[in-house]
Amino acid sequence: MRKTCIVHLFNSNRVQSLAPIRAQEVRKVMEKVSKSSFESKPFNLSDAMISLAGTIVCRMAFHKGSYEEVGEEGSRVQGLINETQAMFTSFFFSNHFPLLGVKHEHDDVLDVLVRTMNDGSSRFRLTVDHVKAIVMNLFIAGTDTAAAALVWTMTYLMKNPTAMEKAQEEVRQVVGRDKGFVDEQDVKQLPYLKAVVKETMRLQPPAPLLIRESNEDCILGGYTIPPKTVVHVNVYAIGRDREIWGDDSEEFRPERFMEKSVDDNKKGLDFDMVPFGGGRRMCPGMHMGLAIVHLTLANLLYGFDWGMPVGMERQDLDMEVILGLTMHKKNALCLMARKYV
Numbered sequence: 001m002r003k004t005c006i007v008h009l010f011n012s013n014r015v016q017s018l019a020p021i022r023a024q025e026v027r028k029v030m031e032k033v034s035k036s037s038f039e040s041k042p043f044n045l046s047d048a049m050i051s052l053a054g055t056i057v058c059r060m061a062f063h064k065g066s067y068e069e070v071g072e073e074g075s076r077v078q079g080l081i082n083e084t085q086a087m088f089t090s091f092f093f094s095n096h097f098p099l100l101g102v103k104h105e106h107d108d109v110l111d112v113l114v115r116t117m118n119d120g121s122s123r124f125r126l127t128v129d130h131v132k133a134i135v136m137n138l139f140i141a142g143t144d145t146a147a148a149a150l151v152w153t154m155t156y157l158m159k160n161p162t163a164m165e166k167a168q169e170e171v172r173q174v175v176g177r178d179k180g181f182v183d184e185q186d187v188k189q190l191p192y193l194k195a196v197v198k199e200t201m202r203l204q205p206p207a208p209l210l211i212r213e214s215n216e217d218c219i220l221g222g223y224t225i226p227p228k229t230v231v232h233v234n235v236y237a238i239g240r241d242r243e244i245w246g247d248d249s250e251e252f253r254p255e256r257f258m259e260k261s262v263d264d265n266k267k268g269l270d271f272d273m274v275p276f277g278g279g280r281r282m283c284p285g286m287h288m289g290l291a292i293v294h295l296t297l298a299n300l301l302y303g304f305d306w307g308m309p310v311g312m313e314r315q316d317l318d319m320e321v322i323l324g325l326t327m328h329k330k331n332a333l334c335l336m337a338r339k340y341v
């Protein structure tokens, strides 16, 4: 699975070539924010980010299509997901991802999986159940994490107005008021915004625990771990470790990443901070995930000033989490947007 994903879905050329899809979907969200701003209604970022990340992952992973036609492929994916989602009772896929009824135009991950299943070319026998599990895995792995990262980043920025101002100033200065939209070329010139994202993932990693199983005797922190032992790596604790991050390890201070280069853990070998995991099983969707998070955040900060709904103050914003494989904010993040551009 890992190889299939890396070759067909996550290689950097492909991530790059899918920039127009990300831009289209982010523009749609900006239109929705504009509407809520115009109507002076709070905007539910939690719902919007899940829907955005899910739609982007769907479009990138399973088709390159439009809303108009319901093709065979679209319904095939939908069928698989409908079956699989029975396990996830609170998760109503079609509400969140209307794009699934679509026309299909190119060889995608699902094609590859189904072909591999039918021609028996993989080293182990791939079954329909495997395909279902992989499809669900991709959605959960890609959608939940990117959405959680965006919601937590906006939450931290709301609680830290100086950082919010600084990030807004950076993006507005780089892009200029007339352009109206931040594209991925602009994002390259936003070091502070990227530091904000890193700082958020340090304090609130979307996936707080990594799971490994030892396959031979090994010594970890002085303990002997026998083979076949499940080991949890506490990403959350590593991100807050005073020995690594200093006495202000619990504080939100993006500047620390302007001082220290902890660049996206590209090879999975920098273990100071592991929001994408590490080693052989590290997240294959890291570039795609970061591309989604950076572009969306840049546009949210460029296009709007953000405030609390009537009757609420910044300090009322809670940081409660829902515990799970992905650490989501428990209560939806609803904010008032005021249009800037």
Ligand code: HEM
Binding pocket: 002, 005, 057, 061, 137, 138, 141, 142, 143, 145, 146, 149, 206, 207, 210, 211, 274, 275, 276, 277, 278, 279, 280, 281, 282, 283, 284, 285, 286, 288, 289, 290, 293
């Ligand atoms: C901000 C966004 C993301 C974060 C924080 C994140 C984080 C992670 C983490 C921590 C793991 C486990 C790694 C380990 O055990 O060492 C993982 C695995 C995985 N991620 Fe991501 N991820 C993100 C985005 C994505 C996206 C966009 C996709 C694809 C659409 C994706 C696909 C996967 C897959 C398929 C795995 C399982 C890999 C395996 O089992 O070998 N992720 N991710």
